[in-house]
Amino acid sequence: MRKLHRPLLLLAVLGLALAVTASASARCGAGTVKGIAYVTGGSSGVGSLSGTFSASAALFGYRWNCSGGAVEVRKPDSTPPGFDVRFAGNPGKVAIASATGPAAASVSRNADGSFRVYLTGVLGGGFTTRNDLAFVIIVF
Numbered sequence: 001m002r003k004l005h006r007p008l009l010l011l012a013v014l015g016l017a018l019a020v021t022a023s024a025s026a027r028c029g030a031g032t033v034k035g036i037a038y039v040t041g042g043s044s045g046v047g048s049l050s051g052t053f054s055a056s057a058a059l060f061g062y063r064w065n066c067s068g069g070a071v072e073v074r075k076p077d078s079t080p081p082g083f084d085v086r087f088a089g090n091p092g093k094v095a096i097a098s099a100t101g102p103a104a105a106s107v108s109r110n111a112d113g114s115f116r117v118y119l120t121g122v123l124g125g126g127f128t129t130r131n132d133l134a135f136v137i138i139v140f
Helices: 002-027
Strands: 035-039 060-065 071-074 084-086 096-099 105-110 115-122 128-129 135-139
Touching: 035 071, 060 071, 071 096, 084 135, 096 105, 096 115, 115 135
Parallel strands: none
Antiparallel strands: 035 060, 035 135, 071 084, 084 115, 096 135, 105 115, 115 128
């Protein structure tokens, strides 16, 4: 009787592994939202982000990645200034973004698979780059 239980246990474990794999595949499937990040920058705001990627929960109001991988953000020293958001292991290739204040957001995909978010809007009576506003990015 003991020998019969081992194959059944093995089949149960393999079945669970296949179910988990199929579930992850469905979450990242065609036509689905593959990632979301609400980047707030924490108590210091997005303007204080460093040039190094960070996955600190304090920098996000919300974050989700269909692959289960980390969601990271940085503010690289670049011109024009913007933010890079990386969804580790995520197959998404297209993203949209929205600023949480009076600004417009645009997104481009970087060569490393991360997304560059640019914010521009009215500040001090003129139209300029806005690196002081939280934003939301959604990956498809």
